[in-house]
Structure formats: C-alpha cells, structure tokens
Amino acid sequence: xxxxxxxxxxxxxxxxxxxxxxxxxxxxxxxxxxxxxxxxxxxxxxxxxxxxxxxxxxxxxxxxxxxxxxxxxxxxxxxxxxxxxxxxxxxxxxxxxxxxxxxxxxxxxxxxxxxxxxxxxxxxxxxxxxxxxxxxxxxxxxxxxxxxxxxxxxxxxxxxxxxxxxxxxxxxxxx
Amino acid sequence: xxxxxxxxxxxxxxxxxxxxxxxxxxxxxxxxxxxxxxxxxxxxxxxxxxxxxxxxxxxxxxxxxxxxxxxxxxxxxxxxxxxxxxxxxxxxxxxxxxxxxxxxxxxxxxxxxxxxxxxxxxxxxxxxxxxxxxxxxxxxxxxxxxxxxxxxxxxxxxxxxxxxxxxxxxxxxxxxxxxxxxxxxxxxxxxxxxxxxxxxxxxxxxxxxxxxxxxxxxxxxxxxxxxxxxxxxxxxxxxxxxxxxxxxxxxxxxxxxxxxxxxxxxxxxxxxxxxxxxxxxxxxxxxxxxxxxxxxxxxxxxxxxxxxxxxxxxxxxxxxxxxxxxxxxxxxxxxxxxxx
Numbered sequence: 001x002x003x004x005x006x007x008x009x010x011x012x013x014x015x016x017x018x019x020x021x022x023x024x025x026x027x028x029x030x031x032x033x034x035x036x037x038x039x040x041x042x043x044x045x046x047x048x049x050x051x052x053x054x055x056x057x058x059x060x061x062x063x064x065x066x067x068x069x070x071x072x073x074x075x076x077x078x079x080x081x082x083x084x085x086x087x088x089x090x091x092x093x094x095x096x097x098x099x100x101x102x103x104x105x106x107x108x109x110x111x112x113x114x115x116x117x118x119x120x121x122x123x124x125x126x127x128x129x130x131x132x133x134x135x136x137x138x139x140x141x142x143x144x145x146x147x148x149x150x151x152x153x154x155x156x157x158x159x160x161x162x163x164x165x166x167x168x169x170x171x172x173x174x175x
Numbered sequence: 176x177x178x179x180x181x182x183x184x185x186x187x188x189x190x191x192x193x194x195x196x197x198x199x200x201x202x203x204x205x206x207x208x209x210x211x212x213x214x215x216x217x218x219x220x221x222x223x224x225x226x227x228x229x230x231x232x233x234x235x236x237x238x239x240x241x242x243x244x245x246x247x248x249x250x251x252x253x254x255x256x257x258x259x260x261x262x263x264x265x266x267x268x269x270x271x272x273x274x275x276x277x278x279x280x281x282x283x284x285x286x287x288x289x290x291x292x293x294x295x296x297x298x299x300x301x302x303x304x305x306x307x308x309x310x311x312x313x314x315x316x317x318x319x320x321x322x323x324x325x326x327x328x329x330x331x332x333x334x335x336x337x338x339x340x341x342x343x344x345x346x347x348x349x350x351x352x353x354x355x356x357x358x359x360x361x362x363x364x365x366x367x368x369x370x371x372x373x374x375x376x377x378x379x380x381x382x383x384x385x386x387x388x389x390x391x392x393x394x395x396x397x398x399x400x401x402x403x404x405x406x407x408x409x410x411x412x413x414x415x416x417x418x419x420x421x422x423x424x425x426x427x428x429x430x431x432x433x434x435x436x437x438x439x440x441x442x443x444x445x446x447x448x449x450x451x452x453x454x455x456x457x458x459x460x461x462x463x464x465x466x467x468x469x470x471x472x473x474x475x476x477x478x479x480x481x482x483x484x485x486x487x488x489x490x491x492x493x494x495x496x497x498x499x500x501x502x503x504x505x506x507x508x509x510x511x512x513x514x515x
Contacts, residue, residue, distance in 0.1 A: 009367060012367060012371060028320070028322070028377075028380035028381065029309060029381075030382035031382055032306060032382045032383070133310060155307070156308055156379075156384045157306070157308075158320075162310055164310075166311060166318055169311065169313060
C-alpha cells in the first residue's frame with residue numbers, strides 16, 4: 001500500500017482516535033439493532049425446527065406462546081431446555097415459532113426472530129445469512145466426524161451473540 | 176539451461192550481467208536480499224495469524240489478502256536479481272536486465288486484478304448492508320471477544336513492514352531496482368492497512384456495521400491504487416522510456432553523460448539516447464567530432480561515458496557529421512522551445 005498524501009494518514013489516525021473515544025462510553029461489542037437490550041426483560045423470539053433429540057414437538061394445550069397459532073404442540077428436547085435456561089438468565093419470556101429451517105432463517109434475517117435452533121451444526125450453509133454461535137455440544141456424526149452443534153443468531157448483533165456464546169460455552173458438553 | 180545459467184541462479188550474484196558492482200552496490204544487494212528473506216519470514220507469520228483471527232470481518236479478509244499479495248514483490252525481487260546476474264550470451268546479447276521489468280509488470284498486474292476484485296467484494300458488502308457477526312472465542316480457557324484478538328493481530332502486522340520498508344528504500348535507490356522500490360513503498364505504508372482494519376473491527380464493536388466494509392473498501396482501494404501506479408511505471412520502463420529514477424523522475428545520468436562527452440576537446444557536440452534496461456542503462460552516444468577523428472578518440476569517449484556511473488557500462492559511441500534529429504527526439508524542443 002502506498003501513502004496517498006499525509007491527509008489520508010491523518011484522517012485515519014483521527015478516525016481511530018474518535019472510535020476509541022466513542023468506545024469509552026459504550027460497551028464493546030454492541031448491537032446495531034439493539035437486540036440484547038430488547039430481549040433482556042422482554043420477549044425472546046425463538047424459531048424451532050424439528051430434529052430429534054435436540055428439538056421435539058409434544059402434543060400440548062394450544063398456547064399463545066407457540067406459533068403458528070392453534071398448532072396444539074409444545075416444543076421440548078435438549079435445545080429447548082437450553083433456550084429456556086438462557087431466557088431465565090435474560091429474564092425473558094420465550095415465544096416459539098415452529099417451522100422449517102429455511103423460513104425460520106428468513107425470519108431471522110428480517111429481524112422477526114432472535115434465535116433459530118434445531119440440530120444446526122457449524123458447517124451449516126446458513127452461515128452466510130445468520131451468525132452461528134459457539135458450539136454447545138460435540139457429537140460423533142454418521143461418518144465418524146465431529147459435528148459441532150450450534151444455534152443461529154441475527155447477523156451482526158454482536159452484543160447478543162456474545163451473550164449467547166458465553167451462555168453456551170458455560171453449558172458445553174461432549175455427547 | 177546451460178551450466179553457467181544454472182549456477183548463476185543458485186549463487187549470489189555480485190554483478191548484474193557483466194556490469195560489476197561497486198562495493199556500495201554489492202553491499203546494498205546483499206542487504207536487500209537479506210531484507211527480502213526477512214520480509215517473507217514475517218509475512219508467513221502475519222498470514223497465519225490474520226487467517227486464524229479472521230472470522231467474518233471483511234476488513235480482516237482484505238488485510239489478509241494484502242499480506243498474501245505482499246509476498247509477490249520480495250519473491251519477484253529475489254528471482255529477478257538472480258536472473259539479472261546472468262552473463263549476456265549469444266542468445267541474449269543485451270543480458271538479462273529486463274527480468275526486473277518483467278517482475279515489476281507481473282507484480283503490478285496481480286495487484287490490479289486482486290485490488291479490483293476486492294473493491295468489488297467490499298463495495299457489494301457495503302451496498303448489501305452485510306452485518307458481520309463477531310462472537311466469542313476461547314483463548315487459554317478464557318472466553319474473549321474475537322474482535323480484541325483481531326485488533327491484537329492487526330497491531331502485530333503494523334510495525335515490522337514499516338521498518339523493513341524504511342530499510343529497503345535507500346537500497347532500491349542505490350541498486351536502481353524498481354521492484355525493490357515498489358516493495359519498500361508498499362511495506363512503508365503497510366501500517367495503514369493494519370490501522371484501517373483496526374478501525375473496521377472497532378467499528379463492529381461499537382455497533383457500526385458499515386465500518387467493517389468501509390475499512391475493507393479503503394484497504395482494497397489502496398491495493399488497486401498501488402497496482403495501477405506500479406503498472407504505469409512498469410509499462411513505461413518496458414516501453415523503452417528515457418532513463419528514469421526509481422521514483423519515475425527523469426534520471427540525471429542522461430545529462431551527465433552528454434556533459435562529459437561535450438567536455439572532451441575534440442567533441443563539437445554530443446547527445447545520447449539512453450535506454451533503462453532494469454538495473455543498468457544502455458547508452459548510444461552520438462558525437463560530432465571537431466576536425467579529424469582518430470580511433471583513440473572513440474575509445475576515450477567510450478571510457479569517459481562508462482566512468483560516469485556503474486550503471487553505464489554498455490556504451491556505443493557513434494561518430495556523426497551532424498546529430499541525427501530523428502533518432503534524438505525532443506532535441507529541437509529543448510533548443511527552440513517548441514515541438515518541430
């Protein structure tokens with residue numbers, strides 16, 4: 001790279017200094033869309049796709065907390081329990097949306113969901129559309145390779161992502 | 176490949192073709208080669224570290240690509256210097272000095288191609304409003320925000336190139352080596368890539384999603400700028416432009432050779448046509464003798480021109496009754512202040 005005059009270099013140093021000063025008043029990282037603030041003490045919108053034993057659906061009473069409305073099913077399973085624990089930590093109510101991975105990820109991109117869970121692994125092709133979290137479980141896959149189980153969070157909501165990562169790292173286990 | 180040619184590739188050259196180097200240039204060449212190897216060694220560590228810390232940051236990706244591209248100039252320099260060291264042969268009577276120009280052209284072209292691709296990549300990331308996710312990594316058992324790791328790695332890559340670049344610049348001037356000069360220039364300004372990357376990652380940290388792509392665009396833009404600038408210089412040199420310094424200014428040697436020849440008592444007028452072959456100049460001197468011309472005069476003129484500088488060894492002296500205007504364009508411009 002070639003110096004394009006002193007002006008460019010000075011502008012860069014100035015910009016870095018401004019960012020550092022701005023950083024003093026803010027938490028790093030923070031969310032462009034404020035997901036963590038909104039969820040904490042509020043509602044955690046979670047999309048679930050069926051993948052035994054991580055997410056299963058059990059017949060249950062029709063509940064306002066589960067969409068589509070009137071589905072008459074209740075999510076359960078390893079990941080659902082983990083989500084509920086995370087919600088307790090964030091002092092949040094969980095609102096479940098049951099659907100296929102594709103439509104759930106699309107809702108995540110739109111900002112209608114805060115998390116998508118259901119047997120996702122770190123090699124998931126969704127990594128271009130969603131932020132994959134830290135792995136909470138390592139499972140021997142069908143071909144003998146290690147599969148790292150992860151969740152999907154909205155892109156770039158890094159305060160929220162770090163909070164979820166920290167929670168999952170604390171609950172990490174080898175299966 | 177002949178045996179001599181093969182040997183000249185493996186042995187450290189102390190000459191450029193049959194131009195033997197003065198002590199200062201030999202020392203400069205030795206140090207420049209050491210620095211090239213140090214640069215390659217540093218780049219290996221930088222590329223590995225940046226790759227491991229990269230994550231989803233566009234700016235980190237751009238910084239990584241720049242580090243990868245930074246391998247080209249020192250490698251090109253080492254190869255070009257070895258090839259230029261070969262003696263002229265029947266097949267290559269002018270020697271192998273052009274290897275420098277070819278290396279320069281190849282390096283510049285790769286910068287242009289990569290720069291264009293990266294400008295496109297980061298601009299489309301910016302337009303698509305991509306929000307880069309940066310989560311936690313576990314480092315020595317401790318969860319750490321990856322952004323801090325990225326910043327630490329970028330800070331590491333900022334300092335050594337600047338020192339290397341500063342050390343190389345005077346050597347490039349001493350050796351009249353454009354590849355080395357381009358390399359030094361890029362190294363010297365490399366801290367801006369690192370600083371740009373740090374700004375981008377800090378921006379992500381502050382929730383400014385666009386800062387990352389904007390920083391990547393800045394880095395890619397500077398790669399492209401480097402490429403275009405070097406491409407222009409390399410092509411100019413290969414097009415047999417007049418002798419230029421490594422900075423692209425007209426080289427003072429042209430004038431010095433002419434003045435030396437005009438100072439000879441038997442010379443009425445003299446002017447040379449100088450071709451920059453790479454490290455060395457090939458000079459054709461046209462001299463208009465006063466009265467009778469003897470063979471010793473021509474020998475004297477050849478030695479006088481060659482004594483001006485180590486770069487001027489390959490000298491042809493042509494006695495003429497009148498300076499050939501068509502072979503010395505620009506002469507009338509100088510004397511009459513306008514193009515004929």
